[in-house]
Amino acid sequence: MRKGVAALLAALALSACATAGPDYRPPVLSAATAPAATGAFHSAQGQFFAPAELPDRWWRLYADPRLDALVEQALTANADLRQAQANVERAQAVLREAEAGRTVSTGVEAGGTLARPSGTGYSLPGVVGYDLGLSASYPLDLNGRIRRAIEASSADVEASAAARDYVRVSVAAAAARAYAQVCAANFSLAVNRRVVALQRDTLDATRRLARGGRGTAFDVSRAQAAMEASAAALPAFEAQRQNGLYLLATLLGRPPADYPREAEGCAALPSIGQPIPVGDGAALIRRRPDIRGAERAIAADTARLGVATADLYPQVSIGGSVGLSGPLKDIGGPTSFGFSLGPLLSWSFPNRPVVRARIAQADAQVRADIAGFDANVLEALRQTETALESYRRDAERAAALDRARDSAATSAAQAARLFRFGRGDFLSLLDAQRSLASAEVTAAAARTQLVQDQIALFLALGGGWS
Template sequence: MAKANRAKRRPVPACAGPHKGLGGALLVLALSACATAGPDYRPPARSAATTPAATGAFHSAQGGQYSQADLPDHWWRLYADPQLDTLIAQALAANTDLRQADANLAQAQAVLREAEAGRTVTTSVSGSGLSLSRPSSTGYSLPGVVGYDLGLSASYPLDLNGRIKRAIEASGADVEASAAARDYVRVSVAAATARAYAQICAANYSLGVNRRVVALQRDTLNATRRLAKGGRGTAFDVSRAQAAVDSSAAALPAFEAQRQNGLYLLATLLGRPPADYPRDVESCAALPSLRMALPVGDGAALIRRRPDIRQAERAIAADTARLGVATADLYPQISIGGSVGLSGPLKDLGSGTGFGFSLGPLISWSFPNRPVVRASIAQADAAVQGDLAGFDGTVLEALRQTETALESYRRDAERAAALDRARDSAALSASQAGKLFRFGRGDFLSLLDAQRSLASAEVTAAAARTQLVQDQIAIFLALGGGWE
């Protein structure tokens, strides 16, 4: 990213001619008062986020399953599933990752308060205990003199070159970046909770499909046994029917494990031990279903919504302000200070003879053009350039994730529709083969083949339907929904 993408850099303080007649201290003051050090931040004017291809309609959002309406904050309510709503509300209240993100935000806010405190009056109290002094040059053993030294000082920073101001700007941008990071965790937690819930429901849904297949094959097995007893079948037919039942039944434990693992994951997302999973979700058997087209908006809405893009943009602002902090080190730091003190022999305490005070500007200045300061400025500038590249990368990755999720859902929807048709055809074929076999017009092998095809079609169609739900959640995650 070229430097032109960053804000126009305000010139660093540099004043000359008009101050020739001023004394040294006044000249320093004038030099420091010229401007706030470093560039003023402006959002990147030329970046991946401002191109027409990034802000327009999504390339993959084609077809009736998509809507150009904006994604609502609480996208999971589109499923009209009260149980899902409750689970996500509980996760957003108790999830451990969110608690950690809240702590990180609180830490950033404390750092901001510390930076803001740099503008306040600083006071210090000093004092030394009673001291005993005795001159030794006379050669006589003289009694010592007991003395004291007490002082109070205060200073107020003028911040004429804006060093404190830039530090506050940096800390403020860090707070906003931490808030964006927390929002992104919120987005991820909402999506992960919905996925875990969908996994549980999908496992039960697939269990139901596979159990129906097993029940159908078991009916065939029982009929085969009766036919074998009546002389119309053979032991070989019975063994093949039994193998079909056993093969389909072998798939059931995998779905049960999938359901249980989903329950454990859900408990963790809710901030609970795995064994304390919500028992009322265990029997969920209906897949979450949308009754409307997916509202996806456009690229401009995505860029505004995605918290990680906001976090990347705030990182540029923070490091731009730190560039100003580094630049300010080229110039003196000036404050107004004063002090009062009492010192002298203890016997004169209270007489006022030891009282003293001072008032005036305090100057702290490491000589300018030092290599270490210039190196710090170069480091800060490089950090801003890196942030600009990172911002572009974050935008491009967000767009890629969204386009990929939209394309996957569109193609998976087409596949699911085709598999539904294949399942219906397999069901008709199995029904016809069963009738032919019962009336003695079809052979047993044809019946088994038809039922095997039906079992495969049922399972595959069910898996495709569950994948569609996961695709929908992936779209909502890519769009950055889930925070307010």
């Protein structure tokens, strides 16, 4: 008996010494602290990038009030973002529940009985009894189980907030991408219509020459075929524009038919008149919400490891109760009143193997979270380097295609003059115009891709929340 009491006292002393489980500290030896991860980006070279910090509202770099308004509407009304906000509020409610665990808990009990003792000869209904009681208890939390549960819930709130912020980043990028799709479709339509108009002028001139004996029916048919091939591309761009408008409506929380009419007439590609500010790896790791969420998951599960460890020790609280009980006829009498006050002890000592297994599970989860955190960091860096490289190379390609288009335009103009004055043949003119049409369309597609590359880069950099 004395040994059992001694063991109990020793357990109580141990549980009162410190909070169970390890205190959380951010991972030290991780991908996030490697010098190659925190320095300048390898692909952020050349005139297209600046080392300045990326602004939270990066879409304002385009200086397009229409784009600003659409993104802000999406951040207010988007259904996915509303769902993510509700998840944050749910986590906050769970935290309040955990915090309530350290307050006084109360209970009220009331009951009645109808009894006839056996062998007494009493006739029914017998003796009517009652039992009324009020109890209260306050947890001492000597081993910090409640404290660790609150820490876990608090970290869960922050992880949910990070998930919401990541949705915000994605929604901002999706809205900008959809708007750019509409503008790009209108831009490509304008380019292709110019090509069609040029080829139609050539067709008309060829018909006049054929009527005057300077051309043939074969020349006319070839000119008409070239014009119709260019005209056949127009419906695809019109569909692209409409699909972008439908996507915008969805992102704004509207039915597709209620797409924003103000975006329908966007004719110029969004353009940034300065090098893109990208910061460095350290700024990226601080900014990316998914990395922050992964780090908060480690903190939450480290606290849960403490919750599991606390089950090795007794849970102690101070409790008391007052009540009335006895036969109904004696209610209020001196013998009907009772009370109790003292410590309450709860301990799953016989189930220590179960507790140890739970501790092992929690510890493995923490190690998995640390690995997941490293994976998030490495993936964020890879996405950013990939986006930087793609944008840089596509910008160089777009500049080269612009030069090729200008050369093709000069060549087509020269061929048209030579043909008009009888110094060039029709086939040369047609080839020059075909080259111009191809160069115009290819340059327009390259410029469109460049805008998409910019938005992909902003998404990889994690901008869009503050």
